[in-house]
Amino acid sequence: MEKLKSKAERLLEEVQQAEEGNFILYLGAAAGVGKTFAMLSKGRQLQQSGIDVVVGYLEAHGREETESLAEGLEIIPTKKIRYGGAEFGEVDIDSILKRDPEVVLIDELAHNNTQGSSYEKRYQDVLEILSHGIDVISTMNIQHIESLNDIVYSLTNVRVVETVPDSVLERVDSFRLIDTPPDELIERLKSGKIYPQERVESALNNFFTEQNLSKLRELSLRKAALKVSDELNEYSVAKRDGRRSQTNTVMVCIDHHEESMDAVRYAKRLSDSLKADLIALQITSDTLGNPQKSAQIRKHIRLAERLGATIVSKISGDKTDAVIESIEEYGITELVMTRPKSRFFGLLFPNLTKSVMDRRPQCIINVVPFEKPSPTFLEQLKPIDGISDNLRYYLSSLAMLVAITGISFVGKELLGIVNITLLYLLLTLFSAIRYGVAYSFFTALIGVLLFDFLFIEPYYTFSVNDLRYALSFIIFLIVGYTSGKLSDGIKAKNKAIKSEETRFRRLYELSSRLGDFEKEEDASRFAVEKLYAIFNSKTMVLIPDESDKLKIASAIVNSEMFSSNECEVYRLPPNDQACVQWVYRNGESAGKFTNTLPNVEMTYFPSKAFDKTVAIVAVELPILDAPTYELLSAFMNTFAVSLWRIGLFRQNQHIKLVEASEKLTSVLFNSVYHELKTPLAAILGSVSTINSPDVTISETSEKELLVNIEESAFEMERILKNLLDFARLENGLMHLKKDWCDVEDIVGSAYQKALKQHPRDDVSFSFDVDSPPIKGDFSLLEQAMLNLFDNALKYSKSGEIKVHAAKRGTHLLMSISNPSDIEGSELSNIFDKFYRAEISAKIKGSGLGLSIIKGIIQAHKGSINATKRYGEFILTISLPIDANDSKMNSNEE
Amino acid sequence: MGSILVVEDDSGIQKMLSISLGAVGYELIKAGSIKAGLVALSQNPISLVLLDLGLPDGDGKTFIKEAKMFSEVPIIVVSARDIESEKIEALEMGADDYLTKPFSIGELIARIKALSRRVREKDESIHNEISIGKLTINLVNKTLMLDSKPVKLTKKEFELLALFAKNRGKVLTHTFVLENVWGRGYGKETHYLRVFMAQLRKKIEENPSIPQYIVTESGMGYRMNEPLS
Incomplete structure (x- = not known):
């Protein structure tokens, strides 16, 4: 028994080990500190101790030392991908997985893969390899860490494009910091050990200044120290009460402005140092109808997701209210916002940050400064919703002003000055309700000017004799602005609610109808139709068959409906096929607008029920913004549940059918046995009576017996005929x-x-x-x-x-x-x-x-x-x- | 009167047939295969053949084909095969009747009698007049008397009746009747046949629902019978 248990435990350990590989990362402050060298040394060392080590990717930069170290290690050739006329070598995951070594060395974790690779980023390659239970040793420079991106920028003035999310770094089991003092590094650079001689000069002038290197070195050391203290901390906390303490919560507000990115990154660093949860708040209101803004917000949300934040969406006409509510709701201790715009307009149109601050919420407010110059006044004025509508609203406001002015001017005596004022006010209110704040303010302003010019003494000048009129004008302007703002708020809220309603209605329609189907084909046809109704573009549903092969169950291509048996006609391009396979294997969405295989036509979503991908839905989307993503996610869930139910239903049907046919067979045999036995007994009995030498019977009795035999024989024939007919009917023959x-x-x-x-x-x-x-x-x-x-x-x-x-x-x-x-x-x-x-x-x-x-x-x-x-x-x-x-x-x- | 040739490989059926038919006065010649059957047919005066389809040296239909090349002897197929297409095929190849096993000996004797009478009459002379039960059909004047009373028939009805009368005892397939009365190309127009047959039966039968003269052979066609007296 004891032996058995220990064996089971060993097996369990093996299984757990096999589940995920070990991830070691060599971190350095800059190129040339010796990360690759250290990685290869480690590799050789492991190899010598009998471990199966291969090189998955090596960036030798032509350095002799490094190349000589790689000798003796098996190198998996890179996958050649052609892009823009040049050929690039990328990590060949498939070959590595096929080769199945114990350890893979992969240089340059932060690298962006060439378009056409299966993943956008090399760290995704690494994560996949790790998920197959293979250990990975990799290298990276400090400036590539996502949350440090803006710090690095502010320190060195160099914007790093290739970044690695912090969530990936959290996956790292062991960090090794490679530290080389800056002067030594510069020495190595000068002697050509890092870059070829011709690049040394420009490197020294740009990135490899002693100042930059010192700063980055400090940053790496700090990060490493933080990591160490984290681990110690976690260890001691875990020891003390078994779980991580949780008192602080950081919330960052996301909007469509570029600055949100910095705010999110700052919030991440803050939450890390405070060991606090991170919430990203997105307020849905006026941005719904604007694809540009939506895309921008979606981008910011993605960043926040990558940094491990919880996304909270709020629908509200008043952003300030939404922020204050969320602070109370989630017990926020630290709020991260962008700095208010100190411009002329900032006074007239209060900034969100400012208005939140004015409400004095019970939390610390962190204000992140801008990095880029704020847009100019002219840029601010530039219409966002397309010039035509804006211009139209301005022009119609103007036209109405002219009309009112005309009427007032002609009927000046008749109307009286008070009524004329009220007419202008009426128009301002109309503009406010109809068009919004910009237009009502515009109407009020022009109205005041016209009124002053035409109706207030001295006539035909913009000056006033009676100073009380000046006060009236200011009041008038305030009324114009506030009424417009009010109406804007109501409209935004209505719009948000309406759009939310539409989404819910569509979802409701879907879920209520999806329950009706008994066949996968019907459900998928319905799903495809509904998606087509929403997006009006190419949609399809793929369902795995018994042999786990994905087949198109329904599709709408070029507005034409294909059902399951016609779908053979339509074949996916190879890239899309790979994408479908990937989605099915990994159970995550891929394709256009995602990080995986983004350069295919459609976006592929897994429809998962109980963690099993039961279908893949493909949609050709114009854009993948937050509401669309949410709608589709909900759609996928509903669809998956429906398919799951159909599957169960069919299984059940099948079992019932088998049971019924078994029962039928037994009943049939019993029945036939008895039915045939009865006339047979009559025949045998009669015949044996006639034939028996011991029995003497009269001629009449014999005749009777013979009639009996005949009747019984006919009865048997009838039963046989019925049985045959019955069998034919049952089998549909x-x-x-x-x-x-x-x-x-x-x-x-x-x-x-x-x-x-x-x-x-x-x-x-x-x-x-x-x-x-x-x-x-x-x-x-x-x-x-x-x-x-x-x-x-x-x-x-x-x-x-x-x-x-x-x-x-x-x-x-x-x-x-x-x-x-x-x-x-x-x-x-x-x-x-x-x-x-x-x-x-x-x-x-x-x-x-x-x-x-x-x-x-x-x-x-x-x-x-x-x-x-x-x-x-x-x-x-x-x-x-x-x-x-x-x-x-x-x-x- | 010649003998009856029984082409059948099952000894039980052979024994049963020879006893029961012998008791009625028929003389039987037995053959256990197609080959033996054809030899017997060519060497003996045979008045009728009882043929099984499942024979050791092939399908009994081959026998029909071969026999019809040198003999006009009536053939009754006696088979356990109860498939319509098989029956029609055998009839169209030249078989006169088809009896499904199991059958009663009375049924078999009735069919044998019906067929041999036609053959005998045909042998005697060409008839201008055929009498069946209460029907008297004059083929020259194209008139029909029922119980000595004239019955008015349309041209097609008479043609239909005449065809059945000339082929008394023989099962006529739908295709055969249609092609002989309406002409080639009408072989599939069974609708005509059903309509005219219903009309004809109303004129000649006492109870058209239970016809006595022209009976329906389900899955095969029709046959004209001498009504049971």
Whole structure:
């Protein structure tokens, strides 16, 4: 037992180790400090201790020392990717995964991959390799850390483009800081050990100044110290109370302004040093209708996500309110905002930061300064929503002003000065409600000027005699501005609510309808249609089949609908295929507007239920902004649940079917066994009586026995025929051979056959058949009628069996009635297989007769019903006269 | 009167047939294969053939094809195969009737009688008048008497009746009837046949729902019978 346990534990450890690889990162202050060298030395050292080490990527920069160190290590050739006429070598993940070493050395973690690679960034390659349980040793310079990006910029004035998110660094198991003093580094650079001689000069002048290097070195040392103290801290905290203490929460406000990026980065550093949670607040209001702004916000949100922030979206017409509410709601201790704009307009249009500060919230407010000069006044004025609308609003405001002025000027005496003022006020309010603050303010301003010029003494000048008018003008302007601002707020809120409503409505429509489908094809067709209705572009749904191969289930391409079997026609380009495979494998979205394989046509989203990707939805999007992303995410969830449900439903159906068929088989065997055994016993008994030498029987008795044998034999034949028909019907093997049949003929010949088998003296027949020929299978219909008369003759009480048939529209209506004791309550069961009515208990039969009749009638697209009325058992059959008629589409031949 | 040739490989059926048909007065010649059957047919005066389809040296239909090349002997197929297409095929190849196993011996004897009477009459002379039960069909004047009373028939109805009368006891397939009465190219127009047959039956049958003269052979066609007296 003990042994078993330890073995299990060992296995568990192995499994856990195999799950994720170890990640070692060599961090340096600048190029040339010796990271690559250290990485290779480590690699060799591991190799010597018998570990399987390969080189996944090496940036030797032509340095001899480094290259000589790489000798003896296996190098996986890079994947060559052509882009813009040149060829680039990138980490070949597939080959590395195939080679499956224990450790891979990959240089330059921060590298941006060439377009056309499967990932945008090298760190993504590394993460994938790690996820396959392979250890990775990599290198990086300090300036590439995302959250330090702006600090590096402010220190060195160099903007680093290639950055690595902090979340990736958190994944690093072990940091190794490679420290080289700046003077030594410059010495190495000068001697050509870092860059080729021709680049040394420019490097020395730009980045490799002693000052820069010192600053970066300090930064690296600080970061490393922080990491060490973090680890110590975490260790001690974990020891003390088992979990990390959590008292501070940092919130950063995101808007469409470029400065948000810096604010987010600052907030990340702040939250790191405070060991606090980070929340990024995005306020949805007036930006919804503007794709440029939305895209910008989406970009900022992505950055925040990468830095590990929790994203909070608020819908509000008043941003200040939203911020204050969030501070209370989330218990924010540190708020990060951008600096208020100290411009002339800043006074008139209060900045969010300022208005939040004015409300004196219960938290520390961190204000991040701008890095870029703020836009000029002219840039501010530049319309954002497109010039046409703006201009139109200004012009119409102006036109109305002119009209009012004209009317007032003509009717000056009649109206009086007070009414004229009110007219201008009315117009200002109209502009405010109709167009917004800019226009109402504009109207107020021009209105005041016109009023002053035309109606206030001295006329035709902008000066006023009575200074009280100056106060009136100011009040007027304030009214213009505030009313406009109010109406703007209401409009923004309405718009936000409306757009949210539309999204919810669409989602609701989707989820309420998706529950209806029983087949994947139907659900996916519906999903594709809905997505097409929203985005009006190429959409498709891919569903994995039994062998895990992804197939297009439905697609709309060029406004044309393709269902599952037509989709073979449409093939995805190879890049998209790779993308689909990636999404399916990793369960994350990829394609256009994402970080993975962004240069394909469409964006691919996994539809996941219980962590299993059940479908992939592809949409050709014009843009992937925050609301779209949210809508699609919700859509994917709903769709996944629906598919999951369909899957379960089908499984259930299948199980039921198998159960039913098993039950059927056993019932069938039992029934057949008994049914055949009875006449067989009669035959064998009679024959053995006749043949027995010990028994002497009279001639009449012998004759009786022979009749008995004959009847029993016919009974057996009948059972066999029924069984055959039944099997054919059950397996769908019943092929109708349709031809014109005379109904009277069918009835007559069936009657004759039935009478032959069950002669009854106490039953008479009456026929009332008036029908044109109908199209059907004569033999089968005759068989159905034969079974029917058979039943009637067997179960009828003495009396008359009445057959009535007549044409009713496109159908033949037929009724067969006979006096019977069958219980009305049994009627619903009589068409079931093997059902035997109470009254039939003493009569031979398989219980298949009526179910065969029903099968035959249904195969003719007809229907059959049973009723009991005035002691009469009535079967009503309705058959189409010509089932091949255009109205009744038949799928026969 | 010649013998009945039984081409059948099952000894049980052979024994049953020879006893029961022998008891009625027929003389039987037995053959267990197509080859043996054809030899027997060519060497003996045979008035009728009972043919099984599943024979050791091939499909019984081959026998029909070969036999019809040198003999006009009526053939009744006696087979367990209960498939419509098979029946039609056998009939169109020249078989006169098709009986599905199991069958009652009474049914078989009735069919044998019906067929041999036609052959005998045909042998005697060309008839201008055919009498079946209460029907008297004059082929020259194209008139029909029922119970000595004239019955008015349309031209097509008479042609239909005459065709069945001339082929008494033989099962006529729909295609055969249509092509002989309406002409080539009408082989699939079963709708005509159903309509005219219903009209004809109303004129000649006592109860058209339970016809006595021209009976329906389900899945095969029609046959004209001598009504049971």
